[in-house]
Amino acid sequence: MVSNNKNLKNEINKEMSNIGNEAKGFLERFIGDVSKKSAAKQIFIGTSTGWVTGFLTMKVGKIVAVSVGGSIILLQIAANEGYITIDWNKITSKANKLADKAEEAITGEGPSWADKIKSFMKDNSYAATSFVGGFLIGISF
Structure with a gap:
């Protein structure tokens, strides 16, 4: 089985x-050795x-830009009309979990408690400021 895969x-x-050699042969026959031709x-x-490359890049770039821009506009219209609903809290929590896993894979350790608290305070600013206010009132008595 392994030898069949290698073969x-x-x-x-x-x-x-062979395909690469055929393409190279075609270009050599069509253009030849450019360095041996006259300056003109x-x-x-x-x-x-250069002109053909720029022209094709421009056309392909326009098609890609229209495709990406059009799809973004259609998605935005669909979201505004209620056809699409996005649970941003779910997306944020999954992104945070993926970031934590990536950090753990890179550094070998997960996020610290301080990082988790900072992330919670950033995501829940009203609860965090209320907690800090209550904490400061609590320690003043």
Whole structure:
């Protein structure tokens, strides 16, 4: 079974190499060695390939921008019309849990109690300020 996988991988690598060589051969036949051509031909080849690359990048960029922007606008309209409801508290809590797991994986230790308290105070500012106010009133008596 393992040797079959290795043979398959070798065949795929050979085929990809052949495709790459065919493409390289086509370009060499079409353009040739550019450095041996006259300066005018080099300038023409550089200008035309640059223009084609820029033109295609512009067209693809516009399509991507319209697609992403349009989908964001449609999602916002759907959310405003009530077709989509987003539970931001759930998203925030899951993001915090993922961040804690990532921190634990990177540093080897999870968030400290101080970090958890700071996060709670940041997420629940009214409860946190009320707690601090009550705490200060409690220690003054």
